[in-house]
Amino acid sequence: MxxxxxxxxxxxxxxxxxxxxxxxxxxxxxxxxxxxxxxxxxxxxxxxxxxxxxxxxxxxxxxxxxxxxxxxxxxxxxxxxxxxxxxSFVDITLPGRVRQIGSKHLITQTLDEIKSIFKGLGFSVYEGPEVESDYNNFEALNFPEDHPARDMQDTFFINDKFLLRTHTSPVQIRLMSQKKPPIRAIMPGKVFRNEAISAKSYCLFHQVEGLYVDKDVTFAELKGTLVSFIKQYFGHDVKYRFRTSFFPFTEPSAEMDVWWQPKGKEGRWLEVLGCGMVDPNVLKNVGIDPEEYVGYAFGMGIERTAMRKYGIDDIRILFDSDLRFLNQF
Incomplete structure (x- = not known):
């Protein structure tokens, strides 16, 4: 052995x-x-x-x-x-690797462009919480508890007093409650509505609302501001119009449309935003004397604004994270 x-x-x-x-x-x-x-x-x-x-x-x-x-x-x-x-060896003679750097989502690009335009028009930017009180979201904006206009916005309620905000208007209430006029600001952010998801609507979307409160503010100033924005965003040759409308928190109220004509299709008017003079009751609710101050407000949906500019016909694609779509922007 x-x-x-x-x-x-x-x-x-x-x-x-x-x-x-x-x-x-x-x-x-x-x-x-x-x-x-x-x-x-x-x-x-x-x-x-x-x-x-x-x-x-x-x-x-x-x-x-x-x-x-x-x-x-x-x-x-x-x-x-x-x-x-x-x-761990690094061969310094090899050619460098090209970094794949991501880009901003189309919604973010649209938000940034809109904010940039309004900053140029003298507006500040304010944001607020996405979980809001019923008072800030509805009552202070002239939506009484039994007001039929509440039915226009299907709401995600957390309990009897709190909800996911249905618009960014509560930021206006917070701002007017904390700051004395003159106030000139826009309020961008996410909003939530309990709606059936389709090509034209989604349960989550983004808004930008604007507010200007001061002495001797006129509807003509509101129109001039919005026309300036529309021309900067859609181009100076854009066709637009104002139509009378109704919102509980503004009086008088209007909607602004732009003419949209995709290639090979019949053109039509499309709403881009709602606007109006701030209702005196809203000013009273935040402690501002409507006999001394007056204001205007406006609001638009970011997704629909982007869809109209870039010819997108289905809002759902903006939330699908499909790189084939996103890389186009």
């Missing part, structure tokens, strides 16, 4: 000289150091030897085991260090 161990050690040394990577090292371990390897088989044979033979063979067999194990561990440490070094 001593001769077998001697031959096995020579074979082990021969295999060691051919180990150049972790794969060949694993093959060495399986052949010699595993539970079914050569050294373990020697120990199984060792159990059957006589006492005298065990004295002669035991020392040699243990030396072979200790030697092979130490050689294996040394090789393993060396090869793992080499692998780690090669993985």
């Amino acid at each position: 001593i001769d077998k161990i001697t031959e096995a050690r020579k074979e082990f040394d021969s295999h060691v000289s051919n180990v150049h990577d972790l794969k060949s090292l694993e093959e060495l371990r399986l052949k010699f150091l595993s539970r079914k390897g050569i050294i373990q088989n020697f120990f199984e044979e060792f159990k059957k030897l006589s006492t005298d033979e065990k004295r002669k063979v035991g020392k040699i067999l243990n030396e072979f085991k200790i030697y092979s194990q130490s050689v294996f561990e040394e090789l393993k440490e060396k090869l793992e260090a080499q692998k780690k070094k090669s993985e």
